[in-house]
Amino acid sequence: MSSKEKNNMTEMVTFIPQDESAIANGNAKYEIAKGDPEAANVLNGTFDPFKARVLEHPVSESGTLIHLLKSCLGTGILAMPFAFKCAGLAVGIVATLIESLICTHCAYVLVVCAHELYKRSGRTQMTFADVAEEACRRGPKWSRRFGPVARRLVDIGIFVTYFGTCSxxxxxxxxxxxxxxxxxxxxxxxxxxxxxxxxxLIILCYVPNLKYLTPVSMIANGFMALGLGITCYYLVIGLPPIAERNLSTDIQLFPTFFSITIFALEAIGVVMPLENNMEKPQRFIGICGILNQGMAGVTLSYILIGFLGYLKFGDATFANVTLNLPKDEYLAQAVQILIALAIFCTFGLQFFICLEIAWNGLKDRFKKNATFANYVLRTIMVVVAVLIAIAVPTIGPFISLIGAFCFSILGLLIPVFIETITFWEKGFGPCNWKIYKNVIVVATGVLALIFGTKSALEDIVAMYTGNQTEVVMAAPRVNVSDIQTTITTLIDTTTEMLATVK
Incomplete structure (x- = not known):
């Protein structure tokens, strides 16, 4: 390399490893140029990734919160009354809180691990796939070979899930x-x-970045809030006594509640894009951080709609509560329009996640005409998403299957795996409490994978056999002993892992 080329290199490029050869035994080898203070800070442990991060269009805390609320408050909230029907009023409230804590915790630890890996690697931004790969590279010896696999698994899983969601x-x-x-x-x-x-949709997806997409999310939140407000109006009219509804139900009905709630709450795919575009990313986490604020609001909304919907309609509650509203009233029809508009606006946020993954894989090939190529890619992706919907308008059950498989792995299992290997050398707290905590999360993820997939497959079978209504309204049956066996196996595995760590 000539001296002129070296001078043209940015400081970040100078000291950040450019390939896997820069990683030896889990530690980075940096090429430090003279007068490169940030590189020296990385090596002496004082590097601040938040001060070093440079964004052309940073998103404010309020903008990030708006995006988070929009990504979580989707159509899943309209299924919460049916979920409460499968759990009962009291159990539904408690179980929703527990599931929300688990989902929020997994998103939280993903960001915590990302911040830890920023400091170790000298990077200022990472995607979900970057975090998975970097954690493997810098983890214990046995995990280092899984870095590329972890990256591909996360990228493919998120892209397929969210692109299917767009359709x-x-x-x-x-x-x-x-x-x-x-x-x-x-x-x-x-x-x-x-x-x-x-x-x-093409015009919507031409919005250049998340910052300029914030007003769209605000409008979507407004539409959804107004639609839910009108729905609540119908729900609170003529409410029967609580004594007329079940506080709990048969445990065999619980998997349906579990599947609906866990996948309605999941938003793991938007966590890192939102954090990466924040003006002050350190405020994304913390007790009163953006993540906790957003998920607290979402959880309360889910509980409110679920509780009131089941209390109002009881056993007559449909899988989508808007179907219980009178069809011939203008106010009820307004709910359908408002929710449709809210989902239309949400398309842009879901699409941005897919675009980021696709563009990261292609941008090196189009350096000369990057902007033009980016918008061509946007157009093609929107057209393909709509064509898939045109070809298979009954795509819902298939997306449920993909979501059940991908969200249980991406949203629950992979984050705790990343946490385990990221802090492998630092330890897992007093009495290895983080390991036991992760076992609970893994058990939740495995159950979500099993019962969510089972429910989705039943819907697909029903769709092609003409029994869709019956299957949608029926809860998948499960043998309680199967759950006990799964949890026992996980505990035994954990005990062996702890023995290895010690």
Whole structure:
């Protein structure tokens, strides 16, 4: 390399490892240039990744909170009354709180590990896949070879899940509009609605970055809040006494509640993109951090709608509570339109996650015309998402299957795995309490994987056999001894792991 080329290198490029050869025995080897203070800070442990981070369009704390609320307050909240029907009023409240704590904790530890790895690696930003790979590289010897595998698993899982969600969102928006217009002009072929949505979706996805997407999320939150407000109005009219509803139900019905709630609460895919674009990323976590604030609000909203919906409609509660609202009233029809508009606006946030993954894999090939190539990619991705929806308008059960498989692994299992190997050398706290805590999370993830997948497969079978209504309303049955066996196996495995650590 000539002296001129060296002078043109930025300080960050000078000391950040450019390939796996820079990692030896889990430690980075840095090439330090003269007068490179940040490189020296990395090596002496005083590097501050938050001060070193440079963003062209940083997002404020309030903007990040708005995005987080929008990513979590999706269509899943409308299924919460049915979830409470499967758990009972009292059990539903307690179980929702527990599941929310687990989901929030997994997102929290992912960001904590990212901040720890920033300091070790000298990097200022990481995607979810970067965190998984970097944790493996800098973890115990046995984990280092899994770095590339961890990266691919996370990238593929997130892309497939959220891209599939984008396709499902287009179907949901089209069907909600069709429910209203059908009352006045008759039903319209769903595929025509999807074609009409194509151009508006492309325009929405041309929003350049998360900062400029904040107003869109604010509008979406407004639509969703108004729609939920009207729904609550219908729910509180003529409420029966609590004594007429079950406080708890048969434990065999609980897997349905578990599956609906865990996947409604999950938003692991947006955590690192939001943190990466924050003006003050250190405030994303903490007792009163953005993550805890957002998830607390989301959890309370889920409990409120679930409790009131089941209390109002009881055993007549549908899988989507808006189906219980009167179809011929303007106010109820407004709910359908508002929710459709909220989901339409949410499409941009879900799409941004997929775009980031796809663009990171392609941007090195289009350095000369990066902006043009980026917008071509956006257009192609939107068109493909809509074409998938047109080809398979009954895509919902398939997305549920992908979500059950991916979210249980990505949202629960991988974060605790990352935490374990990131802090392998530092230890797991007094009496190794973090290991026992992670066992609980792993048990939750395994149960979510099993029962979520089972429920989704039943819906797919029902869709092709003509028994969809019955399957949607029926809860998957499970043998309690199977759960006990799973948990016992996890405890035995943990005991062996602790013996190895000691």
């Amino acid at each position: 499902a969102y287009t179907v949901i928006v089209a069907k909600n509009f069709d429910k209203v217009t059908a009352e006045y002009w008759g039903p319209l072929e769903i595929r025509l609605y999807l074609l009409i949505l194509l151009i508006p």
